[in-house]
Amino acid sequence: MSQDIQTGYLNMELLRFTTAGSVDDGKSTLIGRLLYDSKAIFTDQMEAIEEASKRRGEEHVNLALLTDGLRAEREQGITIDVAYRYFATPKRKFIIADTPGHIQYTRNMVTGASTANVALILIDARQGVLEQTIRHAFIASLLNIPHIIVCVNKMDMMEYSEEVFESIRVAYETITAKLDIHDIRFIPISALHGDNVVKRSTKMDWYEGPTLMYLLENIHIANDNNLVDGRFPVQYIVRPYSDQYHDYRGYAGRIAGGIFQKGEEVTVLPSGLSSKIKSIDTYTDELHEAFAPQSVTITLEDDIDISRGDMIVHKNNEPNVNQDIELMICWLNEKPLALNGKYHLKHTTSDARCIIKEIVYKVNISTMENATDDKSVKMNDIARIKIRTTKPLFYDSYKKNRITGSLVLIDEGTNETVGAGMIV
Amino acid sequence: MTQTTHRNINHLRELESESMYVIREVAAQFEKPALLFSGGKDSIVMFHIAVKAFWPAKVPFPLLHIDTGHNFPETLTFRDELMEKTGATCIVRLVQDSIDKGKAVEETGFSASRNKLQTVTLLDALEEFKFDAAMGGGRRDEEKARAKERFFSHRDEFGQWDPKNQRPELWNIFNGRKRMGEHFRVFPISNWTEMDIWQYIYLEKIAIPNLYFTHQRDMIIRDGVFLAKCDHIPLKESDRVANMQIRFRTIGDMTCTGGVESPASSLEEIIEEVAATHTTERGTRFDDKRSESAMEDRKKEGYF
Numbered sequence A: 001m002s003q004d005i006q007t008g009y010l011n012m013e014l015l016r017f018t019t020a021g022s023v024d025d026g027k028s029t030l031i032g033r034l035l036y037d038s039k040a041i042f043t044d045q046m047e048a049i050e051e052a053s054k055r056r057g058e059e060h061v062n063l064a065l066l067t068d069g070l071r072a073e074r075e076q077g078i079t080i081d082v083a084y085r086y087f088a089t090p091k092r093k094f095i096i097a098d099t100p101g102h103i104q105y106t107r108n109m110v111t112g113a114s115t116a117n118v119a120l121i122l123i124d125a126r127q128g129v130l131e132q133t134i135r136h137a138f139i140a141s142l143l144n145i146p147h148i149i150v151c152v153n154k155m156d157m158m159e160y161s162e163e164v165f166e167s168i169r170v171a172y173e174t175i176t177a178k179l180d181i182h183d184i185r186f187i188p189i190s191a192l193h194g195d196n197v198v199k200r201s202t203k204m205d206w207y208e209g210p211t212l213m214y215l216l217e218n219i220h221i222a223n224d225n226n227l228v229d230g231r232f233p234v235q236y237i238v239r240p241y242s243d244q245y246h247d248y249r250g251y252a253g254r255i256a257g258g259i260f261q262k263g264e265e266v267t268v269l270p271s272g273l274s275s276k277i278k279s280i281d282t283y284t285d286e287l288h289e290a291f292a293p294q295s296v297t298i299t300l301e302d303d304i305d306i307s308r309g310d311m312i313v314h315k316n317n318e319p320n321v322n323q324d325i326e327l328m329i330c331w332l333n334e335k336p337l338a339l340n341g342k343y344h345l346k347h348t349t350s351d352a353r354c355i356i357k358e359i360v361y362k363v364n365i366s367t368m369e370n371a372t373d374d375k376s377v378k379m380n381d382i383a384r385i386k387i388r389t390t391k392p393l394f395y396d397s398y399k400k401n402r403i404t405g406s407l408v409l410i411d412e413g414t415n416e417t418v419g420a421g422m423i424v
Numbered sequence B: 001m002t003q004t005t006h007r008n009i010n011h012l013r014e015l016e017s018e019s020m021y022v023i024r025e026v027a028a029q030f031e032k033p034a035l036l037f038s039g040g041k042d043s044i045v046m047f048h049i050a051v052k053a054f055w056p057a058k059v060p061f062p063l064l065h066i067d068t069g070h071n072f073p074e075t076l077t078f079r080d081e082l083m084e085k086t087g088a089t090c091i092v093r094l095v096q097d098s099i100d101k102g103k104a105v106e107e108t109g110f111s112a113s114r115n116k117l118q119t120v121t122l123l124d125a126l127e128e129f130k131f132d133a134a135m136g137g138g139r140r141d142e143e144k145a146r147a148k149e150r151f152f153s154h155r156d157e158f159g160q161w162d163p164k165n166q167r168p169e170l171w172n173i174f175n176g177r178k179r180m181g182e183h184f185r186v187f188p189i190s191n192w193t194e195m196d197i198w199q200y201i202y203l204e205k206i207a208i209p210n211l212y213f214t215h216q217r218d219m220i221i222r223d224g225v226f227l228a229k230c231d232h233i234p235l236k237e238s239d240r241v242a243n244m245q246i247r248f249r250t251i252g253d254m255t256c257t258g259g260v261e262s263p264a265s266s267l268e269e270i271i272e273e274v275a276a277t278h279t280t281e282r283g284t285r286f287d288d289k290r291s292e293s294a295m296e297d298r299k300k301e302g303y304f
Ligand SMILES: Nc1nc2c(ncn2[C@@H]2O[C@H](COP(=O)(O)OP(=O)(O)O)[C@@H](O)[C@H]2O)c(=O)[nH]1
Pocket: A021, A022, A023, A024, A025, A026, A027, A028, A029, A030, A064, A153, A154, A155, A156, A157, A189, A190, A191, A192, A193
């Protein structure tokens, strides 16, 4: 048993994925199926949905009810926010960011996509590639999700036909060719009957690829973090003021990129001063090296004035330092983006204010074309904008690093998070 | 020079790193945070991560325990020992005081519980100490209503939670900005499951109350639930009392925490048992059986 723990439980990876599909593509059924077939559903949960299915007069147990959220939504029968689900297999622990696919919910998909390693995109085999499908692909590429899995669902309703699957695959690939997507796979499935979800389908011998679960368990994610460019946003200053650690001054934070090693030369921004890493401390050990996404405390050889919002970086590999920044923004709030408006801004561990200088263009997400004449940016719109900040940010392009390349805008009156920005 | 080969951490280390980040954000963004401590495994794990996050300094905020008066005595002993060992401060506020002041009304009847009353005491304590953020050990996998909960959960000046008015959370950017009088509940271990918690306790060798391990105890058998026999639970005609070999999967009030028959005496055995069980932790809790939306209703009122 203890050997089991060492080689099994303690050796699992964490994979986060997000789901996208149009209404009725079978997303809830698919998630229900994954949870059910991986035995993540407990008897009391199962009993509850059996009862609910009966109350609603449905003849089968509706697996989709498992992922149903708050009561208001249950009553309206729709999902209006990102919900998080969990399951595990002996290989991996999975976090699903379950987002509704409707056009109005671009902001939800963006939210779910922001932390995902993988996007699961559903297509109804009867419908093929729709406008919404294109939108989902665009968002996945904009948010730089490393892997995309396209599930062509309801294959049972199309006689499990290879031609249907192949024509959808070709149509999808043609449309997404101009997007920056590195790793994309296609799987024919039936969420309702379970074909190629966890168990291999016996009805589609022509398909030689893996099942969805196999892919989720084996897709290579160890390289999803940037391990090249050392970025350590300082989050908190640790000062014990105790006899034992009298002069201790540690910089606590979560590594946003790269690998940091003891003894290595680093530069501190904004001061530009250099020092060497004296130690990388955790509660139990002193580490020889640490890497993204570890949370650690770093001490330096030299006494430099460093505070929250500063960044420790590899020497000779510095991020951009600038107050004029161009970014793609997804608008999250009912109150539209205001040109020349001022917003509070959060970027890594640093806070600033900014002014919106220019709306360069708005994206028509359904055609992926840039509309330069219509510049009103409303909720769920995506646009390219220029801002100027009150102090320099230390950033990389979002394509290079999803942590140092992302920021949010906050309304200074309501304190709501109103915009999600990806630096170009 | 650093070489770029593969680097990987296991799921527990990644969850730990995320939780540490959240806890440090709380310390950095709020003026007066507190960590809600119940003596249960989730809050013990949360506190353990907080200790790691600030080491070698002490945890820069106090713990707050809302004591219903219906705790297992073992929980209180454990709490006091843990505080002594770590040098942390724990503020205790009693539900009994809220009742005595007439702010909360005791439920009556056989299944009376002080679970709901805790909210009053908690909100009063937040007010008394002017806490602007309270960290809780809630996990999204526990209950449907929690699946959409944010890490940083905004509460209005009445401590209420409005499911329609929660801020989007993207990447690892947390927005704790607020107006006077408003505060936040923060859930640093949102992404952990029951299994993760047990594996982590095992990995980190974290001490937990012995209630979690098998022991002999007099239990009241009521409607298929096993409740610990104690002064707080009046006996019904239909109740049966038996001495059983029992352990608890969650630790809350004696009045509503059901035990499970189990021989598990070590963490390895508990992990094995959790892997094989077919009911959720909350399935053993009496309070959630009241209605399908029970948790959601309590949350709106400001419950943990
Ligand atoms: N025949 C068939 N029906 C399916 C399949 N997947 C989902 N459905 C049905 O399609 C309808 C919509 O599914 P649901 O999961 O609620 O869709 P969502 O809106 O994307 O979450 C339901 O009636 C499902 O039973 C499938 O693979 N085959």
